[in-house]
Amino acid sequence: MPRPQQQQAAATGSAPSASIRPEPPRAGAQFQGIAGRVAQAKRFRPASAFEIMGKLQSKISRNSSKRRADRYEEEPPPAKVVQQPCPAHCGAVASVASLTTDLCVSGGKDKTVVVYNWRRGTLVRRFLGHEREVTKVTCLPASNWLFSASRDKTALMWGFQGGSGAVQGFSGHDLVVTGLAVSPVFQQLCTGSRDNTVCTWDIETGDCLHRASISRNLVTHLCWVPGEPYIVQASEDKTIRIWDSRELRVAHAFPAKQHIQTSCDVSSDGRYCVSGSSGSGGEGCEATLWDLRQVKCRVREFWGHSQTTASCIFLPRGLGASPAIATSSHDCTVRVWSQDSGACVATACLEGAGALPSLAAFESGSLLCASSNSGIHLLKFSSAKGTDLQEVAKF
Template sequence: MLLPRSRPTPAPPQKASCRLWATMGKLQSKLRHSTYKYSRPDGIIEERTQTNAFQEYSPAHVDTVSVVAALNSDLCVSGGKDKTVVAYNWKTGNVVKRFKGHEREVTKVSCVHKSDQFFSASRDRTVMMWDLHGSVQPRQHFSGHAMVVTGVAVSPDSSQLCTGSRDNSLLLWDVGTGQCVERAAVSRNLLWDLRQTRNRIREYKGHFQTVASCVFLPRALALMPVVATSSHDCRVKIWNRDTGACLSTLSLDGSGPLTSLAVGDTRSLLCASFSRGIHLLRVDHGPGLELREVAAF
């Protein structure tokens, strides 16, 4: 007995999208809808959807991006799970240089003020110093922690480096020699208050998952001092520093945890994410401060 032949189910129609490709395929432009919220002076919170031209550059990393820092007004330095440190021109979408040396994920990056030098920390328990115009090999190597290095800070004159780790230690290094000159044991939960007070100054309440980064924004951005935060809830928020009021919220849905923020210039923010690399955000003046995504790499 012959059975009736079943007809294949037609594939659902694909949604049309507006895209333009450059001749070399490096730059892809398309329309992106972003949702942001801002607080009006009368206290009412409004939500708006804005359609903007959006650019996708060649990605800086092939895996999760853990940290991003601004080297100067054109270049940023980032690190991630692919074990590399990348210098990237976020205005043109070009990789300037890739630095390889770490054996595990890069966790932190710290740039030397008004210099082309920077430091990277890693889960391989080391810190390395790099020079943008030097060799792709590290200029200096700092090894002394027993666990992942979670913090890096360089002195204003770049002669000393301080590192922190999950091994509950702080190490002070001589940058020139790469030698550890001082070691201190600290609690993981120790909070340093430079003013030696115990009063809470201000609380910024609005994220519903871990806040991973907080940066002060240039005073030229607004009439009041403002700060920006990024969170594992896929949101970036701008706050009035003095009152704690949330001035703007941008949702980067699908980007995964937002791990790091850096100030690019007086109107731009760089935001590292787990799933979609680095986002370039722009702060615009409207009825309030409007935060929108303009590019990713």
């Protein structure tokens, strides 16, 4: 007779539970199960306080290092301090020249001629008389006389110790006067214009002594050779000429360059002349050194500006024992060059200053640079070797 369990199993159609036997474990399965349970226990085991603090400290250290690195990368270097005393002019400054060890004379778009103490940052004198903007200024060393040229087609002479009006006028050009030079030896003024003419004047009487005209000789700059009757002239016809002031004739003309010659200067010993070239995008834009005793070819060229080289001067002190030249450009930079090697040894970038049409140098080693956008900039060498040129003031 069947048992009750067997009857129930038969009724449900399932095999009796007593007939289901578990399969014996395979070899090694027992150890795998133990290892899995241990790993699972470790996975879900709460971390100790020491482990938590260690991980937190490591995360803080990594984040702090990252923040420090980001801060050093993002923080700009400390801005240089540029003093801004009373401005000399309202608007663009076209020309600046050294007057004494601490005074300069300048002229600009506001039609005025200004004497300024650049060491103290104070305006000394302001002269009014031109009807249009001033293009060039110069002075007679060791004297009381200042000179200016203007778009009003005239040149004027001013007395530093006198009144605010001009003491002498020089009229005779048909267009803007763009060249101005004076000789302390011969007591003569030389002017040049876009009307293709060059004139010499008696500074005491204002009389025109000589007048010469050359076709297409649009004068850009004039410079008197120290102690000599010769005048160096730069021109838009790409030529540097040497005039003999005694008869006002061309004594020599250097081989024409590829671009307009914008400016010129003569070394204090009267041996060398430097001129600047127009250009853009690095094409042209060079300064050229000429030997006035050997007038057949140029001595050296100075390359580095990317826009017109508007002004070039010899530095009175040079760089230590080495003679040096400074140039300013429409690319907003002033560069200093070794006259012997032609290498650029210092650069100052006057960002936003616009064109830099004129430079003036002092025995102290300071430089003044006129600009079209931001007045006159004072530059100084911050190292004894003269390799670090920095802006320290603008006015």
